[in-house]
Amino acid sequence: MAAKGYGTYHGRSRLRPALKVVIVLLVVLLVLAVATLLLMDGHIVYSSDGIRLDLPFVQKGGAEDPPEPAGSAPLVIDSPVPTPAPTATPEPETLMQGVLLPREALYDGTAEEQVRRAGAAAAVFDMKADDGSLGYISSLELAQAGGVSAADPAINGAIRGLNAGELYTVARVSCFRDNAIPRADMSLGIKSSAGNWRDEGDCRWLSAANAAARQYVIGVCAELAELGFDELLLENCAFPARGQVDYIVAGENYDPDGLTDALETFCRELEEALADYPQLKVSFGSSQAVLTGEANDRSGQTAAWLAEHAWRVYVAVPAGDESAYEQTLRAAGLPAGRLVPVTEAPAGAGENWAVLTRTPTE
Known part of the structure; x- marks a missing residue:
């Protein structure tokens, strides 16, 4: 018969330490993800082909212009050439x-x-x-x-x-x-x-x-x-x-x-x-x-x-x-x-x- 005022003791749960570890890891990963986004913000490029990461240490040599698509013609801008005013054609002499x-x-x-x-x-x-x-x-x-x-x-x-x-x-x-x-x-x-x-x-x-x-x-x-x-x-x-x-x-x-x-x-x-x-x-x-x-x-x-x-x-x-x-x-x-x-x-x-x-x- 148990003593009056006390419940039965079952011992400490084994899952609690594991949960704490998981929570700590998630927090660490979240902090790392936020830090990574902040560091990479200037290197994320948005283009018509999607999103890409442009890291300076990955580029070889100096920065190069992206190649033009095959078959594209160079853009030529023609300045308008002023059209000279037409010269009036003299009328033929009127017969007398x-x-x-x-x-x-x-x-x-x-x-x-x-x-x-x-x-x-x-x-x-x-x-x-x-x-x-x-x-x-x-x-x-x-x-x-x-x-x-x-x-x-x-x-x-x-x-x-x-x-x-x-x-x-x-x-x-x-x-x-x-x-x-x-x-x-x-x-x-x-x-x-x-x-x-x-x-x-x-x-x-x-x-x-x-x-x-x-x-x-x-x-x-x-x-x-x-x-x-x-x-x-x-x-x-x-x-x-x-x-x-x-x-x-x-x-x-x-x-x-x-x-x-x-x-x-x-x-x-x-x-x-x-x-x-x-x-x-x-x-x-x-x-x-x-x-x-x-x-x-x-x-x-x-x-x-x-x-x-x-x-x-x-x-x-x-x-x-x-x-x-x-x-x-x-x-x-x-x-x-x-x-x-x-x-x-x-x-x-x-x-x-x-x-x-x-x-x-x-």
Whole structure:
């Protein structure tokens, strides 16, 4: 029988020391694992192939770049090359196919229809005729003194309206062949021993050597530019070359050795006066004698002078000889396609031509 207050003693358990050892080992392993992670933190590499340990003492030699995958092409970066701006292609020269219309077409609304019926593309108006009359109202004193302006007070407005449209308009100007102004002011004309010299058509001439005469013609051109014409056709921009030219008296208004110089001065002054109208084309009428270089031509014009100052050159040439005259102008420096043959009827569809009717003189 057991003593009162005491239980039966079974002795110390054998598993307790073993558990303690296991616990101690686990703690040691945990500490070592944590320490290892801390030490290896800078050597763990994460890549697309997974996680790898990159230990410095394992590498042989210096650090090398990993080899490129087989078959991969090197990366090439092309810098963009600036593309130069395209050069504008010049437009081909527009053909001149013009027909002279009566002055009434300036205001009666028929100009475009008349041009179309003629098979033309441009309307030519005689704005300063050989007789000196003007197809508009001028504010120039000489024009008023000579009574050469148009009578219709609404004509200038009608001209501006026409020129504001699509129709290409050319103002013909008989520069120095003028039967009115030398009669109003004899000091401006070319002289004979009997007074104003007259040509084979009994027409007087202003002198291109006279400064006041030049300024009058230039003033007319400037007024026509302001009215909006696309082109000026300056005919008789010369000294007389037909008729009894031997009767002309040499002097201030006619120096046989300075004819071309006088025309050169006129062109220089004209260019200055038209500086505000850069879009205006200035063309000249000429003759076969000038283009063939006839020694007895006394106009003062030369092929070189035309090439320097003319946009186009209008000349009545024999049919079939156009290329020869164009070659003369091209040799002098005028671009190709600028010769306009003056014809009696429209020519071919792809050719330059102008049908011009002269206004009778008084």
